[in-house]
Amino acid sequence: MAEAFANELIKKENLVYEKTKVLTDKTLSYCPGCGHGTAHRIIMEVIDEMGVQSETIGIAPVGCSVLAYEFMNIDMQQAAHGRAPAIATALKRLMPKKYIFTYQGDGDLAAIGTAETIHACNRGEHFTIFFINNGIYGMTGGQMAPTTLPGMRTSTSPYGRDVQMMGNPLKITELVAQLPGAYYVTRQAVHTPSNVRKTKRAVRKAFELQQSAVGISLIEIVSNCNSGWKMTPRQANTWMEENMFPFYPLGDIKVDGELVKK
Amino acid sequence: MKELRLMKGNEAIAEAAIRAGADAYFGYPITPQSEVLEYLMSEKPHERTGMVVLQAESEIAAINMVYGGAAAGRRVMTSSSSPGISLKQEGISYLAGSQLPGLILNVTRGGPGLGTIQPSQADYFQATKGGGHGDYKLLVLAPSSVQEMADFAKLGFELAFKYRNPVMILSDGMIGQMMEKVEMFPQQARLTEEEIIKKYPWVTTGKTPDRERNIITSLILDPAEQERHNFRLQKKYKDMQENEVRFETFDCDDAEYLFVAFGSTARICQKSVQLARKKGIKVGLLRPITLFPFPSKIIEKLAHQVKGILSVEMNAGQMVEDVRLAVGGDIKVDHFGRMGGIIPMPDEIVTALKNKIIGG
Numbered sequence: 001m002a003e004a005f006a007n008e009l010i011k012k013e014n015l016v017y018e019k020t021k022v023l024t025d026k027t028l029s030y031c032p033g034c035g036h037g038t039a040h041r042i043i044m045e046v047i048d049e050m051g052v053q054s055e056t057i058g059i060a061p062v063g064c065s066v067l068a069y070e071f072m073n074i075d076m077q078q079a080a081h082g083r084a085p086a087i088a089t090a091l092k093r094l095m096p097k098k099y100i101f102t103y104q105g106d107g108d109l110a111a112i113g114t115a116e117t118i119h120a121c122n123r124g125e126h127f128t129i130f131f132i133n134n135g136i137y138g139m140t141g142g143q144m145a146p147t148t149l150p151g152m153r154t155s156t157s158p159y160g161r162d163v164q165m166m167g168n169p170l171k172i173t174e175l176v177a178q179l180p181g182a183y184y185v186t187r188q189a190v191h192t193p194s195n196v197r198k199t200k201r202a203v204r205k206a207f208e209l210q211q212s213a214v215g216i217s218l219i220e221i222v223s224n225c226n227s228g229w230k231m232t233p234r235q236a237n238t239w240m241e242e243n244m245f246p247f248y249p250l251g252d253i254k255v256d257g258e259l260v261k262k
Numbered sequence: 263m264k265e266l267r268l269m270k271g272n273e274a275i276a277e278a279a280i281r282a283g284a285d286a287y288f289g290y291p292i293t294p295q296s297e298v299l300e301y302l303m304s305e306k307p308h309e310r311t312g313m314v315v316l317q318a319e320s321e322i323a324a325i326n327m328v329y330g331g332a333a334a335g336r337r338v339m340t341s342s343s344s345p346g347i348s349l350k351q352e353g354i355s356y357l358a359g360s361q362l363p364g365l366i367l368n369v370t371r372g373g374p375g376l377g378t379i380q381p382s383q384a385d386y387f388q389a390t391k392g393g394g395h396g397d398y399k400l401l402v403l404a405p406s407s408v409q410e411m412a413d414f415a416k417l418g419f420e421l422a423f424k425y426r427n428p429v430m431i432l433s434d435g436m437i438g439q440m441m442e443k444v445e446m447f448p449q450q451a452r453l454t455e456e457e458i459i460k461k462y463p464w465v466t467t468g469k470t471p472d473r474e475r476n477i478i479t480s481l482i483l484d485p486a487e488q489e490r491h492n493f494r495l496q497k498k499y500k501d502m503q504e505n506e507v508r509f510e511t512f513d514c515d516d517a518e519y520l521f522v523a524f525g526s527t528a529r530i531c532q533k534s535v536q537l538a539r540k541k542g543i544k545v546g547l548l549r550p551i552t553l554f555p556f557p558s559k560i561i562e563k564l565a566h567q568v569k570g571i572l573s574v575e576m577n578a579g580q581m582v583e584d585v586r587l588a589v590g591g592d593i594k595v596d597h598f599g600r601m602g603g604i605i606p607m608p609d610e611i612v613t614a615l616k617n618k619i620i621g622g
């Protein structure tokens with residue numbers, strides 16, 4: 001009965017959505033509900049829509065998305081922890097016509113890789129950085145990240161982040177936006193359909209900018225880590241809206257080389 | 263017609279890199295090797311050949327830039343001196359693990375720590391035994407003249423791509439800084455992207471419809487697969503040991519004693535051989551040109567001929583361990599070295615031979 005119904009439905013004329021071929025068929029290794037998978041999909045869809053699969057090279061970080069190359073059906077390199085922007089610098093300078101991006105977590109980009117991030121941005125390299133900010137070290141089991149909120153509990157801040165002792169969270173995206181080499185800096189999310197649409201537009205804009213060689217584009221995606229936060233996916237999304245977004249407000253920070261006035 | 267130039271070692275290798283068709287150089291200033299970056303910047307190689315030259319924010323960034331370019335099949339070089347080479351070790355291990363070619367020059371200075379800016383050979387262990395984490399080897403070339411600084415840039419790139427493995431040129435502050443006559447080879451064209459893709463099918467230059475995507479990574483989580491990967495790496499190092507050993511001998515035919523020395527120390531030892539022979543001591547010199555693969559077989563052979571071997575190094579005794587392994591214990595092997603940036607004098611080496619090997 002159910003099978004007959006399914007066969008009835010699965011017809012070409014009923015097709016409304018198809019997984020892009022720029023994603024592989026491999027099952028995602030991310031926890032159910034994690035934003036990494038959605039972020040991957042959006043970026044690969046844009047590459048598909050722009051028809052630039054054969055001209056795009058991605059750099060995977062060390063973090064939960066270390067295996068991004070298993071899912072992204074493009075040429076990819078796996079970087080040492082934090083070093084992706086240095087790798088991308090060389091690639092883009094050697095192949096200026098290609099589309100080059102890094103995909104990095106907050107620990108990768110804003111702790112161990114801070115120097116590589118800031119200097120690539122300051123030099124105005126013409127590639128794109130996708131920065132997945134989930135406020136925690138997902139891969140290693142939920143330790144404190146540079147972006148962990150004040151008071152937030154992690155395995156290395158078990159009583160909550162004490163800013164007197166552990167320092168304040170680093171708003172590296174705002175910091176990078178101050179640099180003359182940064183051309184387009186925006187903060188987005190991927191937990192609702194409308195946010196997905198906005199993020200996708202941002203991804204497309206960033207990729208298109210690469211051909212005009214105007215400077216770096218950085219898209220921060222504030223995301224959840226339900227495993228690290230020890231919440232269900234739904235709780236995590238609510239917690240993200242209530243706690244992460246006030247601290248990391250969504251929206252454009254720098255557009256066409258100009259800081260957006262708030 | 264021969265093109266003869268008078269150049270510093272650091273300048274010669276920079277010029278040779280351009281001529282060897284290098285696609286990029288990434289570096290960070292440190293004495294005694296800053297002339298490499300300075301020379302390249304002044305030469306405007308982007309105008310000469312299209313070569314990319316960039317001063318990176320650190321040695322860490324520079325070696326990762328090498329990684330990025332190498333993964334796209336480009337001939338990429340970096341250079342530094344001891345403290346900076348220490349910083350590069352993580353990246354070098356990643357290059358080895360991901361099987362990427364790359365050329366790394368160490369114009370060694372005395373250490374440990376910030377040490378001194380004077381010449382040293384104290385990074386022998388670091389260069390030949392791994393340096394970074396994991397089981398890997400670099401192919402290590404040890405120039406002993408400005409000419410070899412130039413020639414090894416070309417050879418280094420060739421070997422790096424032949425084995426898909428990083429190559430290190432282990433020089434020192436003396437070779438880097440001294441000026442000598444050097445014969446420059448003619449400009450070699452850089453490969454086009456089409457040529458690169460044809461020659462090196464593994465490169466990440468963009469997944470075209472005719473092939474699967476290429477992935478450059480050192481991450482293999484499955485232990486059985488990781489072990490297989492390690493076996494493949496070990497096989498490569500064995501191939502290097504069989505095919506790439508390079509050395510030079512001086513006055514070894516009738517030698518009763520032997521100096522083993524590399525780089526600038528080998529040049530000093532040539533003088534020591536002359537001094538000793540004037541005094542009637544029949545000593546020869548073996549100069550390893552590749553430090554890995556180490557010329558063990560020739561040392562083993564000479565060990566049957568001579569009565570004792572002195573390994574002369576500007577360190578506390580590093581290469582001597584490889585000499586001892588090659589000899590196997592039948593004859594006396596000892597070490598003489600100066601440290602901290604002090605260059606040994608030819609006569610003190612002869613005295614050391616007398617005291618440590620002949621008299622001892």
Ligand SMILES: Cc1ncc(C[n+]2csc(CCOP(=O)(O)OP(=O)(O)O)c2C)c(N)n1
Pocket residue numbers: 062063064065081104105106107108109132134136137138139140145225
């Ligand atoms: C040099 C080095 N130091 C530490 C680690 C261990 N490590 C792996 S992932 C990671 C943190 C990743 O966190 P993040 O970048 O926020 O990414 P997420 O997993 O949250 O997506 C750390 C510390 C490593 N692999 N290499």
Ligand code: SF4
Pocket residue numbers: 029030031033034035036064134138139224225226227228
């Ligand atoms: S640990 Fe966190 S970041 Fe990693 S996959 Fe799970 S939810 Fe996502």
